[in-house]
Amino acid sequence: MTTDGYQAIIFDWAGTITIPLLDAVLHSANEIGFTAEDLTKAFSGLSGYFNDPDSIFHRAEIGEIDDDELRAHLDEIAEGASRLFESEPPSIFHAANRPEMVELLEELAETDALVILATNNFVTGQDILAARYLDSGLVQAVVNSALVGMRKPNPAFFSLILETFELEPSEVLVVDDLDANLDVARDLGMGTVLVGTDTPAAVDEIKRLVAGNR
Numbered sequence: 001m002t003t004d005g006y007q008a009i010i011f012d013w014a015g016t017i018t019i020p021l022l023d024a025v026l027h028s029a030n031e032i033g034f035t036a037e038d039l040t041k042a043f044s045g046l047s048g049y050f051n052d053p054d055s056i057f058h059r060a061e062i063g064e065i066d067d068d069e070l071r072a073h074l075d076e077i078a079e080g081a082s083r084l085f086e087s088e089p090p091s092i093f094h095a096a097n098r099p100e101m102v103e104l105l106e107e108l109a110e111t112d113a114l115v116i117l118a119t120n121n122f123v124t125g126q127d128i129l130a131a132r133y134l135d136s137g138l139v140q141a142v143v144n145s146a147l148v149g150m151r152k153p154n155p156a157f158f159s160l161i162l163e164t165f166e167l168e169p170s171e172v173l174v175v176d177d178l179d180a181n182l183d184v185a186r187d188l189g190m191g192t193v194l195v196g197t198d199t200p201a202a203v204d205e206i207k208r209l210v211a212g213n214r
Helices: 020-033 036-051 055-059 067-077 081-085 099-108 123-134 155-164 179-187 199-211
Strands: 006-009 114-119 142-143 172-176 191-194
Touching: 006 099, 020 036, 020 081, 036 055, 036 067, 036 081, 055 067, 067 081, 099 199, 114 123, 114 155, 123 172, 142 155, 155 172, 155 179, 172 179, 172 199, 179 191, 191 199
Parallel strands: 006 114, 006 172, 114 142, 172 191
Antiparallel strands: none
């Protein structure tokens, strides 16, 4: 693969490199052995992640509270729910990858492109993500919201990456599964690709843009 187009690619993690977040949570919950009642309780607690910008999850994702407090909160809602966010499997930090995305990352690793994993995540996830993607050479950097004190879609999150790696927006392609994040990236002048249900189509689009065919 040639990289005559974008010189840096910023990949989201959950739902982009991995299977969709909801699928990952369901898989982890089933592995833990949650009953239907347990799942209902757990999802009632997790719903804040998707509809409340000030939820305990988002506060943990910017390092405002520690992960132990988050896990204690989950266990109050449904006993054992904290296991979804522990460092050991079957927590969501070990969510299955989309095979097509791993193959793409492997191809990009053979080029001179800078590949960055940029994720709204928790402190607990940092070492796991580093072991899964950074140590294996699939990415060159992991930017974790909990460690930088801001999360997507805050424009400052993307601006920090641009400043840290001395990149111009026009040099960067952002790959994500959420329109809200891509809208901000696009407003900043970066290229974007949405990863939906058709992973092969998204991969083809990424390859086309990275090759310089904009």
